[in-house]
Amino acid sequence: MKILSVKSVIVLLAAVAVPSISMAAACKPAISEAEVKTTQDKWGKGLVEIGAAKNPKAEAEKFIADIYAYQNGPVLFKPTVASTDEFRQTPEEALSYFVTGQDKEDKGFALAPYTKVRFENHAITYDCNTAVSMGNYYFTGKDGKETKVTYTMGFVKEPDGKVKINIQHSSLPYVAEKAKDKKG
Template sequence: MFRRSTFILLSAFAVFACNQVNEKETSEAENNKKQIIKDKSTQCITSAEVVAAQQQWGAGIVKIGKVFNDGGDYKQAAKAHIESLYGYDLGMVLFKPTLASEDQFRETFDAALSYFVGGNETYAEDKGFAIAPYTKVRWENSGIYANVCDMAIAMGNYYFTTKSGKEIKVEYTFGYVKDKNGKLRIVAHKSALPYNPG
Protein backbone atom coordinates (compact mmCIF):
# COMPACT_ATOMS: atom_id res chain seq x y z
CA MET A 1 0.00 0.00 0.00
CA PHE A 2 2.81 2.38 0.90
CA ARG A 3 4.60 1.64 -2.33
CA ARG A 4 1.45 2.24 -4.38
CA SER A 5 0.73 5.53 -2.60
CA THR A 6 4.31 6.63 -3.07
CA PHE A 7 4.11 5.79 -6.77
CA ILE A 8 0.84 7.74 -7.19
CA LEU A 9 2.30 10.69 -5.30
CA LEU A 10 5.48 10.68 -7.38
CA SER A 11 3.46 10.36 -10.59
CA ALA A 12 1.26 13.30 -9.61
CA PHE A 13 4.34 15.38 -8.79
CA ALA A 14 5.94 14.49 -12.14
CA VAL A 15 2.77 15.53 -14.00
CA PHE A 16 2.63 18.79 -12.01
CA ALA A 17 6.32 19.53 -12.68
CA CYS A 18 5.93 18.70 -16.36
CA ASN A 19 2.96 21.06 -16.62
CA GLN A 20 4.95 23.81 -14.92
CA VAL A 21 7.82 23.34 -17.40
CA ASN A 22 5.40 23.36 -20.35
CA GLU A 23 3.71 26.50 -19.05
CA LYS A 24 7.11 28.14 -18.60
CA GLU A 25 8.23 27.12 -22.11
CA THR A 26 4.93 28.34 -23.59
CA SER A 27 5.24 31.62 -21.72
CA GLU A 28 8.86 32.07 -22.87
CA ALA A 29 7.90 31.23 -26.46
CA GLU A 30 5.06 33.77 -26.36
CA ASN A 31 7.36 36.41 -24.89
CA ASN A 32 9.98 35.68 -27.56
CA LYS A 33 7.32 35.91 -30.25
CA LYS A 34 6.10 39.24 -28.85
CA GLN A 35 9.69 40.52 -28.75
CA ILE A 36 10.29 39.45 -32.35
CA ILE A 37 7.09 41.22 -33.43
CA LYS A 38 8.09 44.28 -31.39
CA ASP A 39 11.60 44.28 -32.87
CA LYS A 40 10.18 43.89 -36.36
CA SER A 41 7.71 46.72 -35.87
CA THR A 42 10.48 49.05 -34.76
CA GLN A 43 12.26 48.29 -38.04
CA CYS A 44 9.24 49.03 -40.24
CA ILE A 45 9.76 51.99 -42.53
CA THR A 46 7.12 54.71 -42.53
CA SER A 47 6.30 57.33 -45.15
CA ALA A 48 7.32 60.04 -42.69
CA GLU A 49 10.80 58.50 -42.39
CA VAL A 50 11.10 58.43 -46.18
CA VAL A 51 10.14 62.11 -46.43
CA ALA A 52 12.70 62.97 -43.71
CA ALA A 53 15.39 61.01 -45.59
CA GLN A 54 14.51 62.89 -48.77
CA GLN A 55 14.93 66.21 -46.99
CA GLN A 56 18.33 65.09 -45.68
CA TRP A 57 19.41 64.07 -49.19
CA GLY A 58 18.37 67.41 -50.64
CA ALA A 59 20.09 69.33 -47.84
CA GLY A 60 23.23 67.27 -48.44
CA ILE A 61 23.31 68.17 -52.16
CA VAL A 62 22.88 71.86 -51.34
CA LYS A 63 25.62 71.64 -48.68
CA ILE A 64 28.13 70.07 -51.08
CA GLY A 65 27.56 72.91 -53.55
CA LYS A 66 27.87 75.55 -50.82
CA VAL A 67 31.14 74.07 -49.54
CA PHE A 68 32.42 74.07 -53.13
CA ASN A 69 31.42 77.73 -53.62
CA ASP A 70 33.03 78.69 -50.31
CA GLY A 71 36.32 77.05 -51.32
CA GLY A 72 36.01 74.30 -48.72
CA ASP A 73 36.60 70.56 -48.86
CA TYR A 74 33.60 69.69 -51.00
CA LYS A 75 34.91 66.17 -51.68
CA GLN A 76 34.83 65.44 -47.96
CA ALA A 77 31.29 66.89 -47.80
CA ALA A 78 30.29 64.54 -50.63
CA LYS A 79 31.91 61.56 -48.92
CA ALA A 80 29.99 62.32 -45.72
CA HIS A 81 26.78 62.63 -47.75
CA ILE A 82 27.24 59.22 -49.36
CA GLU A 83 28.40 57.50 -46.16
CA SER A 84 25.45 58.86 -44.22
CA LEU A 85 22.67 58.32 -46.75
CA TYR A 86 23.66 55.47 -49.08
CA GLY A 87 24.10 51.81 -48.21
CA TYR A 88 27.40 51.02 -49.91
CA ASP A 89 28.72 49.62 -46.63
CA LEU A 90 25.66 47.36 -46.32
CA GLY A 91 25.97 45.69 -49.73
CA MET A 92 24.89 46.45 -53.27
CA VAL A 93 23.53 49.88 -54.17
CA LEU A 94 21.67 50.24 -57.47
CA PHE A 95 22.48 53.82 -58.50
CA LYS A 96 21.67 55.14 -61.96
CA PRO A 97 22.27 58.91 -61.85
CA THR A 98 20.62 61.49 -64.09
CA LEU A 99 23.62 62.84 -65.98
CA ALA A 100 25.44 59.62 -66.80
CA SER A 101 25.37 58.04 -70.24
CA GLU A 102 28.72 56.25 -70.62
CA ASP A 103 29.00 54.73 -67.14
CA GLN A 104 25.32 54.69 -66.35
CA PHE A 105 25.39 52.57 -63.20
CA ARG A 106 27.42 53.46 -60.12
CA GLU A 107 27.75 50.30 -58.03
CA THR A 108 30.69 51.51 -55.91
CA PHE A 109 31.29 54.30 -53.44
CA ASP A 110 34.02 55.85 -55.62
CA ALA A 111 31.77 55.79 -58.67
CA ALA A 112 29.02 57.61 -56.74
CA LEU A 113 31.54 60.13 -55.37
CA SER A 114 32.77 60.84 -58.88
CA TYR A 115 29.24 61.55 -60.04
CA PHE A 116 28.64 64.06 -57.26
CA VAL A 117 31.96 65.93 -57.45
CA GLY A 118 33.84 64.82 -60.59
CA GLY A 119 37.62 64.63 -60.78
CA ASN A 120 37.89 60.86 -61.34
CA GLU A 121 39.61 59.88 -64.60
CA THR A 122 37.74 56.58 -64.66
CA TYR A 123 34.50 58.53 -65.10
CA ALA A 124 35.55 61.24 -67.52
CA GLU A 125 31.96 62.28 -68.24
CA ASP A 126 31.40 63.42 -64.63
CA LYS A 127 31.40 67.17 -64.17
CA GLY A 128 30.24 67.04 -60.57
CA PHE A 129 26.46 67.07 -60.28
CA ALA A 130 26.40 68.46 -56.72
CA ILE A 131 28.84 71.29 -57.41
CA ALA A 132 26.60 72.85 -60.08
CA PRO A 133 25.65 74.08 -57.41
CA TYR A 134 22.00 73.98 -56.35
CA THR A 135 20.42 76.21 -53.73
CA LYS A 136 17.36 74.10 -53.05
CA VAL A 137 15.90 70.65 -53.70
CA ARG A 138 12.12 70.25 -53.68
CA TRP A 139 10.47 66.82 -53.64
CA GLU A 140 7.11 65.94 -55.12
CA ASN A 141 6.28 62.32 -54.40
CA SER A 142 3.95 60.54 -56.77
CA GLY A 143 3.80 57.78 -54.18
CA ILE A 144 5.67 56.08 -51.35
CA TYR A 145 5.42 52.33 -50.92
CA ALA A 146 6.14 51.97 -47.20
CA ASN A 147 4.92 50.41 -43.94
CA VAL A 148 6.22 47.03 -45.11
CA CYS A 149 9.18 46.79 -42.71
CA ASP A 150 11.97 45.58 -44.99
CA MET A 151 12.11 48.23 -47.70
CA ALA A 152 10.37 51.38 -48.89
CA ILE A 153 10.26 52.80 -52.40
CA ALA A 154 9.47 56.36 -53.39
CA MET A 155 8.85 57.70 -56.88
CA GLY A 156 8.14 61.15 -58.21
CA ASN A 157 9.81 64.35 -59.35
CA TYR A 158 12.40 66.42 -57.58
CA TYR A 159 13.26 69.96 -58.54
CA PHE A 160 16.74 71.43 -58.31
CA THR A 161 16.97 75.20 -58.04
CA THR A 162 20.05 76.73 -59.66
CA LYS A 163 21.80 79.91 -58.50
CA SER A 164 19.87 81.87 -61.13
CA GLY A 165 16.59 80.66 -59.61
CA LYS A 166 15.70 78.27 -62.42
CA GLU A 167 14.11 74.97 -61.37
CA ILE A 168 15.21 71.76 -63.09
CA LYS A 169 12.69 68.93 -62.95
CA VAL A 170 14.08 65.39 -62.62
CA GLU A 171 12.23 62.08 -62.22
CA TYR A 172 13.34 59.71 -59.47
CA THR A 173 12.87 56.33 -57.87
CA PHE A 174 14.58 55.70 -54.52
CA GLY A 175 14.68 52.47 -52.53
CA TYR A 176 15.39 52.55 -48.78
CA VAL A 177 16.30 50.01 -46.10
CA LYS A 178 17.20 50.49 -42.44
CA ASP A 179 20.69 49.88 -41.12
CA LYS A 180 21.37 48.27 -37.72
CA ASN A 181 20.88 51.65 -36.03
CA GLY A 182 17.47 52.14 -37.60
CA LYS A 183 18.64 54.84 -40.03
CA LEU A 184 17.28 54.84 -43.55
CA ARG A 185 19.89 54.15 -46.22
CA ILE A 186 19.49 54.38 -49.98
CA VAL A 187 20.03 51.08 -51.78
CA ALA A 188 18.38 51.99 -55.08
CA HIS A 189 18.47 55.39 -56.79
CA LYS A 190 17.42 56.01 -60.36
CA SER A 191 16.83 59.45 -61.75
CA ALA A 192 16.33 60.80 -65.24
CA LEU A 193 15.30 63.93 -67.06
CA PRO A 194 11.66 63.80 -68.25
CA TYR A 195 11.03 62.38 -71.69
CA ASN A 196 11.24 64.98 -74.42
CA PRO A 197 9.55 63.83 -77.64
CA GLY A 198 11.31 66.65 -79.57
Protein backbone atom coordinates (compact mmCIF):
# COMPACT_ATOMS: atom_id res chain seq x y z
CA MET A 1 0.00 0.00 0.00
CA LYS A 2 1.41 3.35 -1.02
CA ILE A 3 1.05 6.26 1.37
CA LEU A 4 0.55 9.68 -0.23
CA SER A 5 2.11 12.78 1.21
CA VAL A 6 -0.13 15.63 2.37
CA LYS A 7 1.07 17.69 -0.59
CA SER A 8 0.09 14.90 -3.05
CA VAL A 9 -3.35 14.58 -1.49
CA ILE A 10 -3.95 18.35 -1.74
CA VAL A 11 -2.90 18.39 -5.41
CA LEU A 12 -5.08 15.35 -6.12
CA LEU A 13 -8.11 16.89 -4.37
CA ALA A 14 -7.64 20.16 -6.24
CA ALA A 15 -7.54 18.35 -9.58
CA VAL A 16 -10.70 16.38 -8.77
CA ALA A 17 -12.57 19.33 -7.27
CA VAL A 18 -11.96 21.72 -10.17
CA PRO A 19 -11.51 19.64 -13.33
CA SER A 20 -12.89 22.38 -15.59
CA ILE A 21 -10.05 24.73 -14.66
CA SER A 22 -7.34 22.20 -15.42
CA MET A 23 -9.20 20.98 -18.54
CA ALA A 24 -9.67 24.51 -19.90
CA ALA A 25 -6.04 25.34 -19.34
CA ALA A 26 -4.93 22.11 -21.01
CA CYS A 27 -6.53 22.66 -24.40
CA LYS A 28 -7.32 25.18 -27.06
CA PRO A 29 -10.89 24.99 -28.45
CA ALA A 30 -10.97 23.02 -31.69
CA ILE A 31 -14.06 24.80 -33.04
CA SER A 32 -14.16 28.52 -33.80
CA GLU A 33 -17.06 30.97 -33.70
CA ALA A 34 -16.87 31.22 -37.50
CA GLU A 35 -17.23 27.42 -37.80
CA VAL A 36 -20.28 27.42 -35.50
CA LYS A 37 -21.92 30.20 -37.51
CA THR A 38 -21.06 28.50 -40.82
CA THR A 39 -22.62 25.24 -39.59
CA GLN A 40 -25.74 27.09 -38.40
CA ASP A 41 -25.99 28.82 -41.77
CA LYS A 42 -25.56 25.48 -43.55
CA TRP A 43 -28.32 23.98 -41.36
CA GLY A 44 -30.74 26.81 -42.19
CA LYS A 45 -30.02 26.70 -45.92
CA GLY A 46 -30.30 22.91 -45.92
CA LEU A 47 -33.72 23.05 -44.29
CA VAL A 48 -34.92 25.54 -46.93
CA GLU A 49 -33.49 23.32 -49.70
CA ILE A 50 -35.43 20.29 -48.42
CA GLY A 51 -38.72 22.17 -48.68
CA ALA A 52 -37.90 23.41 -52.19
CA ALA A 53 -36.57 20.09 -53.54
CA LYS A 54 -38.30 17.97 -56.17
CA ASN A 55 -37.30 14.95 -54.08
CA PRO A 56 -37.45 16.19 -50.46
CA LYS A 57 -36.69 12.76 -49.00
CA ALA A 58 -33.42 12.42 -50.92
CA GLU A 59 -32.47 16.01 -50.05
CA ALA A 60 -33.26 15.36 -46.36
CA GLU A 61 -31.18 12.16 -46.32
CA LYS A 62 -28.22 14.12 -47.73
CA PHE A 63 -28.83 16.97 -45.26
CA ILE A 64 -28.96 14.64 -42.23
CA ALA A 65 -25.77 12.82 -43.27
CA ASP A 66 -23.97 16.09 -43.94
CA ILE A 67 -25.03 18.18 -40.92
CA TYR A 68 -25.61 15.72 -38.04
CA ALA A 69 -22.94 13.53 -36.39
CA TYR A 70 -25.03 10.33 -36.23
CA GLN A 71 -22.22 8.27 -37.76
CA ASN A 72 -19.96 9.17 -34.79
CA GLY A 73 -22.29 8.16 -31.98
CA PRO A 74 -25.44 9.43 -30.34
CA VAL A 75 -27.02 12.69 -31.47
CA LEU A 76 -29.26 14.29 -28.88
CA PHE A 77 -32.03 15.70 -31.09
CA LYS A 78 -35.25 17.13 -29.64
CA PRO A 79 -37.26 18.66 -32.52
CA THR A 80 -39.41 21.77 -32.15
CA VAL A 81 -42.81 20.19 -32.71
CA ALA A 82 -42.39 16.85 -31.00
CA SER A 83 -44.29 16.11 -27.83
CA THR A 84 -45.32 12.45 -27.83
CA ASP A 85 -42.12 10.96 -29.25
CA GLU A 86 -39.84 13.76 -28.11
CA PHE A 87 -36.42 12.62 -29.31
CA ARG A 88 -34.88 11.49 -32.62
CA GLN A 89 -32.00 9.12 -31.86
CA THR A 90 -31.31 7.81 -35.37
CA PRO A 91 -30.98 9.27 -38.87
CA GLU A 92 -34.23 7.46 -39.78
CA GLU A 93 -36.08 9.16 -36.92
CA ALA A 94 -34.67 12.55 -37.98
CA LEU A 95 -35.82 11.82 -41.54
CA SER A 96 -39.30 11.02 -40.23
CA TYR A 97 -39.41 14.40 -38.49
CA PHE A 98 -38.15 16.41 -41.46
CA VAL A 99 -40.06 14.75 -44.34
CA THR A 100 -41.53 11.27 -44.13
CA GLY A 101 -43.88 11.19 -41.17
CA GLN A 102 -43.11 7.58 -40.23
CA ASP A 103 -43.81 8.58 -36.63
CA LYS A 104 -47.49 9.49 -36.13
CA GLU A 105 -46.82 13.02 -34.91
CA ASP A 106 -44.30 13.87 -37.66
CA LYS A 107 -45.84 16.01 -40.39
CA GLY A 108 -42.73 16.88 -42.39
CA PHE A 109 -41.33 19.94 -40.59
CA ALA A 110 -39.04 20.89 -43.52
CA LEU A 111 -41.91 20.70 -46.01
CA ALA A 112 -43.59 23.87 -44.68
CA PRO A 113 -41.68 25.11 -46.79
CA TYR A 114 -39.50 27.83 -45.32
CA THR A 115 -37.87 30.51 -47.42
CA LYS A 116 -35.24 31.51 -44.87
CA VAL A 117 -33.85 30.57 -41.46
CA ARG A 118 -31.84 33.09 -39.46
CA PHE A 119 -30.00 32.57 -36.18
CA GLU A 120 -29.58 34.99 -33.30
CA ASN A 121 -27.05 33.47 -30.93
CA HIS A 122 -27.43 34.43 -27.30
CA ALA A 123 -24.02 32.91 -26.56
CA ILE A 124 -21.55 30.28 -27.73
CA THR A 125 -19.37 28.31 -25.32
CA TYR A 126 -16.26 26.35 -26.26
CA ASP A 127 -14.44 23.36 -24.85
CA CYS A 128 -11.50 21.34 -26.12
CA ASN A 129 -13.41 19.48 -28.85
CA THR A 130 -16.91 20.90 -28.74
CA ALA A 131 -18.92 24.09 -28.87
CA VAL A 132 -22.48 24.83 -27.73
CA SER A 133 -24.69 27.68 -28.93
CA MET A 134 -27.98 28.88 -27.55
CA GLY A 135 -30.39 31.48 -28.81
CA ASN A 136 -33.32 31.90 -31.15
CA TYR A 137 -33.76 31.01 -34.74
CA TYR A 138 -36.46 32.43 -36.96
CA PHE A 139 -38.21 30.45 -39.69
CA THR A 140 -39.67 32.56 -42.51
CA GLY A 141 -42.68 31.01 -44.24
CA LYS A 142 -43.88 31.61 -47.80
CA ASP A 143 -46.19 34.33 -46.44
CA GLY A 144 -43.13 36.24 -45.12
CA LYS A 145 -44.06 35.71 -41.46
CA GLU A 146 -41.39 34.58 -39.04
CA THR A 147 -41.78 31.94 -36.35
CA LYS A 148 -39.42 32.35 -33.42
CA VAL A 149 -37.98 29.14 -31.95
CA THR A 150 -35.58 28.79 -29.02
CA TYR A 151 -32.67 26.41 -29.57
CA THR A 152 -29.52 24.88 -28.14
CA MET A 153 -27.05 23.23 -30.51
CA GLY A 154 -23.91 21.27 -29.75
CA PHE A 155 -21.10 20.93 -32.29
CA VAL A 156 -18.23 18.47 -32.71
CA LYS A 157 -15.33 18.51 -35.13
CA GLU A 158 -14.74 15.32 -37.05
CA PRO A 159 -11.27 14.00 -37.90
CA ASP A 160 -11.68 15.37 -41.47
CA GLY A 161 -12.25 18.88 -40.03
CA LYS A 162 -16.02 19.05 -40.69
CA VAL A 163 -18.10 20.53 -37.89
CA LYS A 164 -21.35 18.66 -37.28
CA ILE A 165 -24.27 18.90 -34.89
CA ASN A 166 -24.44 16.34 -32.07
CA ILE A 167 -27.01 18.15 -29.89
CA GLN A 168 -30.11 20.03 -30.99
CA HIS A 169 -32.97 21.03 -28.73
CA SER A 170 -35.68 23.28 -30.16
CA SER A 171 -38.85 24.57 -28.58
CA LEU A 172 -41.40 27.26 -29.10
CA PRO A 173 -40.94 30.08 -26.58
CA TYR A 174 -42.87 29.85 -23.33
CA VAL A 175 -46.09 31.86 -23.25
CA ALA A 176 -47.56 32.53 -19.82
CA GLU A 177 -51.25 31.85 -19.39
CA LYS A 178 -53.39 34.88 -18.65
CA ALA A 179 -54.42 35.11 -15.02
CA LYS A 180 -57.81 33.50 -14.59
CA ASP A 181 -60.62 35.41 -12.95
CA LYS A 182 -61.01 33.74 -9.57
CA LYS A 183 -64.14 35.67 -8.55
CA GLY A 184 -66.64 33.53 -10.32
